[in-house]
Amino acid sequence: MRSPVALAPVVLAVIAIAIVALPAVAPAYYVTLMLPFMAYGVVLLGLNLLFGYTGLVSFGHALFIGIGAYTGAVLTTHAGVRHMELILPAAALTAAVVAAPVGALCARYVKIYFGMLTLAFGMVFYTFLLKFYRLTGGDEGMRMLRPYLFGSEWAGFSKTAYLIGPYYYFSLAVLALATLLMWRIVRSPFGLCLKTIRDNPLKAESLGVSVPRYRWYAFMISAVYAAVGGALLAPPTGNVDPTLAYWTHSGNIVFMVLLGGFSSFFGPLLGAFVFIFLQDTVMSVFPYWRLIFGAVLAFIVLFAPGGLMGLFARFRPAEVGRP
Amino acid sequence: MTANLVNVLLGGVFHAAILFLVAAGLQVVFGVQRIFNLACGSFYALGAYTGVSAVGFFTSHGGPPALFIVPLVLGGLAVGLVGIVVERGLLRFVYDRDETFQLLLTFALVLMLEDLIRMTWGTAPVSTGGLYLSYGQARILGATVPVYNLIVIAASLAIALGIGWLLTRTAFGRIIRASADNRDMAEALGVDMRRVYVRVFTLGTMLGTLGGALVIPATAAMSEMGIELIVEAFAVVVIGGLGSMRGAFVGALVVGVLRSVAISVYPELEMLLIYLIVIAVLLWRPRGLFGAAAA
Amino acid sequence: MATTRREFLKVAGGAAVGIAAGPAVARAQAPKGVPADPVKIGILAIRAGIAAPVGAAGLRGTEWWADRVNRAGGILGRKVELVVEEESTPKDTVERYRKLILQDKVEAVIGGISTGVTLALGPVAEEMDTPWLSWDGTTQKGVEETMPKPKWAFKSVDNEVEAIVAGLLTPKYFKGIKTVAGIGNDYSYGHDCWETYQAVLKRYIPDVKFVLELFPKLGVTDFTSHIAAIQQSKADLLMCSFWSGDATIIMKQAAAVGLFKTMKGVFTTAGGVHDSLKKEFTPEGLLLGYNTMYFDDPRGSALLKQFVREYKAKYNEYPPYECDHAYFCAESYKAALEKAYAAGGKWPSKAEVVKALEGIEVDSLSGRRSWREDHIQMCNFYQGLTTHKNSYDFVTINPIEVVSTKTAMKPAGSKLLEWINGWKI
Secondary structure: OOOHHHOOHHHHHHHHHHHHHHHHHOOHHHHHHHHHHHHHHHHHHHHHHHHHHOOOOOOOOHHHHHHHHHHHHHHHHOOOOOEHHHHHHHHHHHHHHHHHHHHHHHOOOOHHHHHHHHHHHHHHHHHHHHHOHHHHOHHHOEEOOOOEEOOEOOOOOOHHHHHHHHHHHHHHHHHHHHHHHHHHHHHOHHHHHHHHHHHOHHHHHHOOOOHHHHHHHHHHHHHHHHHHHHHHHHHHHOEEOHHHHOHHHHHHHHHHHHHHOOOOOOHHHHHHHHHHHHHHHHHHHOOOHHHHHHHHHHHHHHHOOOHHHHHHHHOOHHHOOOO | OHHHHHHHHHHHHHHHHHHHHHHHHHHHHHHHHOOOOOOHHHHHHHHHHHHHHHHHHHHHOOOOHHHOHHHHHHHHHHHHOHHHHHHHHOHHHHOOOOHHHHHHHHHHHHHHHHHHHHHHHOOOOEOOHHHHHHHOEEEEOOEEEEHHHHHHHHHHHHHHHHHHHHHHHOHHHHHHHHHHHOHHHHHHOOOOHHHHHHHHHHHHHHHHHHHHHHHHHHOOEOOOHHHHHHHHHHHHHHHHOOOOHHHHHHHHHHHHHHHHHHHHHOOOOHHHHHHHHHHHHHHHOOOOOOOOOOO | OOOOHHHHHHHHHHHHHHOOOHHHHHHHOOOOOOOOOOEEEEEEEEOOOOOHHHHHHHHHHHHHHHHHHHHOOOEOOEOEEEEEEEEOOHHHHHHHHHHHHHHOOOOEEEEOOOHHHHHHHHHHHHHHOOOEEOOOOEOHHHHHHOOOOOOOEEEOOEOOHHHHHHHHHHHHHOOOOOEEEEEOOOOHHHHHHHHHHHHHHHHHOOOOEEEEEEOOOOOOOOOHHHHHHHHHHOOOEEEEOOOOHHHHHHHHHHHHOOHHHHOEEEEOOHHHHHHHOEOOOOOOOOEEEOOOOOOOOOOOOHHHHHHHHHHHHHHOOOOOOHHHHHHHHHHHHHHHHHHHHHHHOOOOOHHHHHHHHOOOEEEEOOEEEEEOOOOEEEOEEEEEEEEOOOOOOEOEEEEEEEEEHHHHOOOOOOOHHHHHHOOOO
16 A cells, blocks of 8 residues: 555645535535535445455445445434434444344455355345335335434525535535544554455464454444445435445445555545546436446556556655555 | 146246356356456347347348248357457456456446447347247147247257367367366466467357347347346356356256246245355355365 | 437537528517526436336437427427436436536426336425426325425326226226236336236225236346246236336247237236237237327327327337327426416416416327326326237237226325225226
8 A cells, every 4th residue: 555645735635625615616516416425435435445455345335335325214214313423323333233244254255255245245135125125115215314413403404505515514524534533444453454464364364363353344344334325325315225235336336446546545535536526427428428437447457457546656656665 | 737847947947048158158257267257248138139130130131030040149159259359358458467357347348338239229128029939839748838948948958068068078178177277287388378268258258149149039138138137147156156167057057947936936035045045155165066166 | 319418409409400480580579588598408318227218218209399399489489408317226316316407407307217216306306496297107105105295396197007997997808807917027116006906906806816926026038937837826817017128028928838828918018118019929809008108099189190100210119108208298398388477477487387387288199188286197098908900010909998097096185095995886
């Protein structure tokens, strides 16, 4: 992993100011587009802990996005719980509960088998959501009512004003916290262990690190992040549905990580941002946008596997190197 | 009673024949190149659409309808040659990379092929109309079975045997098996891996496109059918074992017949049953019934 | 072919320029209080997946309408500009919807087919204070739970109406039915249609037994095993609510084993793929539903005949019912604008338009259609027995039953099953 020096504090400060000021200066639609960016940002931070730092590619992480989203829907619609500050921890907890057994089972495998097993679990959840419609709403999904933020209902706000105002800043706060937390995680001894496991599992074992156990921890953390992101993703739509858990959704988030650069801490965030805004632009203009996106993905895999951050790194040779 | 049993079993075997053709392409590529080709469903779809076009061209230019199977098979095989383009143009750049990247490249292929198919054939379902019924019906133990279904089953079996023969009796087959077991050794012994890879990948592609073409008279080609199929094909190769042809054969039978039985006996289960078996297999015998050593 | 905003502008511009004296004269006589710029209407159309043909049909119907309107000078002199976005998953479609309103600043959004999407869009439409006229996808949940008193959202006919019509017609055309099997797609539409059909049939044949119900996933392309199970059930009648390519597939595979030689068939919605139901594998005597538009209606208007002719010439297919849903939504919107303008003397606000939409009736492709006060469409449904006696290579229907939603759709404010169980037989 590149040392964080590559992302100079000045750059970070400028970005931070821009994000905070955005609702005041940008058109409302583009401000609302930042919301899925922030939600996916949280998801990808977790996914990259698994992908970039532990070397495991999950093709079923949409499962946890779905869990987070449906937790929010169930709590607001059926349990009368409207405070987002309660919903997010609930989503995290549910994800951890599911990820514990699933992760324990998957953590013993690597590479293709890990990918396949996670894909299978993801599709089981998708099928469950679709089939048990009396419980989950089936293809129609479940409503997620507008959550209370910072203790208030924001009743006087129209949905759009709510989204570009309090919800924007709430999501931003969650993303900031999630980023800080993940930063600490990857720089901790735990993070170091993960990197060792990724690079040389045998060496890690010989050093007394239990490889499956650490992978399990990483899996659970990434699942929790995905669920929190999923819960954040739901309110702007107002409805959660099984397509959130479909395997191509899992594929898309891996695409985003790769696009941004999995070798970099901030890569995934950049990937989410570029993917969302690129998709928005291309979709409006060209009906065959999937072709474009497929080509972009192929291009990255072939010529720029380090993603966008990798491309930036080429212009900063001094900072390139393993952390 | 026997008629019902025959119907259920033959229905399952017919579905298994379809799955085998998709999975076979997947297996041959994984076995040698260790790439899980997510686009196998898309190649199947490509074969299906091309088959319809080939038959349409044939019949509109005066070809006798009863011979429709000829342009169908030829069309399916011909479009499989696109595998050469894909392998030389895309895949060969990632052989020395992490498996993840190879997987993602095939995912990129899925996206691109979906739109390319849409651009060429549109989104309305296309089919060969009533030609499916051209060969009539057979009565087996009281059950009425379309002869075309039997043709598909027979063709699938023939292809399975053909691949088996290819792998065990020909030089190319030996090379494939050697490369699958130990690529470096094979190379050291003078095998030109580049040529092997192109051929293997094209073989895999052609199996998929041929499968799509063969089946399409019995069904219809629809938008995004490739994306749906990959999940079932995936189940087949997991159960059978990644990289094993025998595994594809047995896995397809297991999935096809179990699904058919479930539909007759306990319809709610259907796909859920298959996924649960997949997970069970991955947990207790990850290499599947016939696969090589696990991760 | 899907149209992008850019492509459409080119076509509209070309059409405008190509017709001498048309636009210039219309503009010179433009009514006062009407802006000069084009009126932007957002369109949501499915482009990929199993419902893509339905989306394409809706878009084509809308484009035909827009072309026609623009050649006649536009709406009150303003040209129509369609801004087309893709309907895909609920989350993504809600985002496109927001873009149409917030960024493209369309005056109304028309479209929406899939039940999951329309369910999600309902509350969003209410929040965005812009009229939304939906083509399709109206479930009971959508109407009762999430949108009991819509102001801005206008929903299509209830999803279950064709199942009700089929249930009404079954005892009329098929005597002695004792056992029924059902097959439908595994989602709300499939389940709701089956539940509704059962409820209706039980009113007329109280001791009917439902011996099998199958719900294959949307997108399945092989029904051999399902047909085996249906044969095994020895039902007198099969009810099928498939509406896309799978209807053609099951018809073909059923013909291959002679299923309908001994079993009756009711295909509530297969009219959506009517021109793929070739005579070679579609027997006569099946009950077939065409939803709200039957292309070959002998009593069809000149408008319908012109539409069918031009559609076939351009796309080499015969139009399915979604075209009429789309045409009606667009035409009623235009009529509402004109009505509100007449009342107010200037280009109406969005709130004035929705008020004008309630209760409005227009000539659509299939005949008169209207919006009920509770924002649900009112129209006719077409079902009949399949026949080979026509000049096409696919089946058509004869006799044709035309059933109005006045009979076959639950009245405003009532609950579906309660209403059915309360009928006087």
